[in-house]
Amino acid sequence: MAVERLLPTPEAHELIQLTRDVADKVLTPIVDAHEKAETYPEGVFATLGEAGLLSLAYPEEFGGGGQPYEVYLQVLEELAARWAAVAVAVSVHTLACHPMMIFGTDEQKQRWLPDMLGGNMIGAYSLSEPQAGSDAAALNCKASATENGYRITGSKAWITHGGVADFYNLFARTGEGSRGISCFLVAKDTEGLSFGKPEEKMGLHAIPTTAAYYDNAFVPTERLVGAEGQGLQIAFSALDSGRLGIAAVAVGLAQAALDDAVAYAQERSAFGRKIIDHQGLGFLLADMAAAVDSARATYLDAARRRDAGLPYSRNASVAKLVATDAAMKVTTDAVQVLGGYGYTRDFRVERYMREAKITQIFEGTNQIQRLVIARSLADR
Structure with missing residues (x-):
C-alpha cells in the first residue's frame, strides 16, 4: 500500500513517484532471487544513480539532488520497502559522501564529488574494527606519515559493500588518543588493500559485508580528508x-x-x-x-x-x-x-x-x- 506522504514541494511528490516507479520496475522483480541466492545485483546501483537517487541530500553544484533531508529519507524508506539490503547500501553511500562534502577542500570536492554523487562511484564507510565497534576512540589501524602520504597498516570490519565499493572512508590512527584519528579517501584498487570473504549474515544477503586488510598500503597526502587528527x-x-x-x-x-x-x-x-x-x-x-x-x-x-x-x-x-x-x-x-x-x-x-x-x-x-x-x- 502506497503511503500518502506530506512533502514540502510538488517536486518532492514527483520524486517519490519516480522512486516508486524505479523501485517497482528494477528492485521488486529481482529481490527474492538475489536474496535467496545471496548474489550481488549487478547494475542496480548504476540504475539508481542514473535516476538521481544516490545523491539527493547534496548540493546541485556538485551533482547532487539538492533535496531536504526529510525528502531524501522518505525516498530511502520507499527503497527499503522493496529491498532493505539495497536501501542500506544507498544509506551507507550517502554517509560515505559526507566527509568529502563537509570537510574536503575545494580542490578535493571538484575532483571527486561529481563522480561520487553522480552514481559513477559507490562509497563505503570504514570505521569499525574487530575490537573497536561503537568505541571509535579505540581504533588501532595505523597511518604512518611518509614524504608524500601515509602507509596504512591494520584491519577494518563490518564494511557494507566491502570489496565492491569504489571508495572507502578510512579512519586510521595518526597519533595518540581520541585526537589521533584521521580520515582518508581510499580507492578500491589501492595496492596493499584486500578484503575478507563476505560475512555469512542472518539477512541482507545480496550486499556483501566484509573485513578490509591494509598491508603497508600507500595513500597520497591529497587523500587526507580534513586536518590530521580530525577523524573522530x-x-x-x-x-x-x-x-x-x-x-x-x-x-x-x-x-x-x-x-x-x-x-x-x-x-x-x-x-x-x-x-x-x-x-x-x-x-x-x-x-x-x-x-x-x-x-x-x-x-x-x-x-x-x-x-x-x-x-x-x-x-x-x-x-x-x-x-x-x-x-x-x-x-x-x-x-x-x-x-x-x-x-x-x-x-x-x-x-x-x-x-x-x-x-x-x-x-x-x-x-x-x-x-x-x-x-x-x-x-x-
Whole structure:
C-alpha cells in the first residue's frame, strides 16, 4: 500500500513517484532471487544513480539532488520497502559522501564529488574494527606519515559493500588518543588493500559485508580528508545523519511487513470471517500500524531539525532507537499474523524479520543510542 506522504514541494511528490516507479520496475522483480541466492545485483546501483537517487541530500553544484533531508529519507524508506539490503547500501553511500562534502577542500570536492554523487562511484564507510565497534576512540589501524602520504597498516570490519565499493572512508590512527584519528579517501584498487570473504549474515544477503586488510598500503597526502587528527569529529558528524538513514530503512521494512500482513489477513478466513475482522487479529494489526506511523514521525522530526540547522543529535538517536525497535516488533508480529506460512520462506515476512534485527545493531547499537539520549538529558 502506497503511503500518502506530506512533502514540502510538488517536486518532492514527483520524486517519490519516480522512486516508486524505479523501485517497482528494477528492485521488486529481482529481490527474492538475489536474496535467496545471496548474489550481488549487478547494475542496480548504476540504475539508481542514473535516476538521481544516490545523491539527493547534496548540493546541485556538485551533482547532487539538492533535496531536504526529510525528502531524501522518505525516498530511502520507499527503497527499503522493496529491498532493505539495497536501501542500506544507498544509506551507507550517502554517509560515505559526507566527509568529502563537509570537510574536503575545494580542490578535493571538484575532483571527486561529481563522480561520487553522480552514481559513477559507490562509497563505503570504514570505521569499525574487530575490537573497536561503537568505541571509535579505540581504533588501532595505523597511518604512518611518509614524504608524500601515509602507509596504512591494520584491519577494518563490518564494511557494507566491502570489496565492491569504489571508495572507502578510512579512519586510521595518526597519533595518540581520541585526537589521533584521521580520515582518508581510499580507492578500491589501492595496492596493499584486500578484503575478507563476505560475512555469512542472518539477512541482507545480496550486499556483501566484509573485513578490509591494509598491508603497508600507500595513500597520497591529497587523500587526507580534513586536518590530521580530525577523524573522530568527521566520523561522528556523519553518524547522526547515518542513524537517520537506518531509521528510514527500518520504517520501510516495517511498512512492507505491515502491508503483507494486512493483505494476508484480508484474504484468509477462519470461523466464517476474514481473519482481519476478528478483534484479536485486528488489534494486533492496529498496534503494528501505530508503531510504523510513530517511527516515521520520529525520523521526520529529526530530519526537519537537521534541515532547519537545529541540533538534532539526540533526535537522531531517538529516531534510530524507536524506528528499529518498531521494525523488529512489527516484522515479528507479521510472521505471527501469517502463522505457519509466515515461518516459511515462501512468504517475505520471515526475511523482513531477519533483516530487521541488524537495524538494531549497526550505526551504533540501540544500547548506544540510549546512552547518547541519557547523556543529552544529563547535559541539559
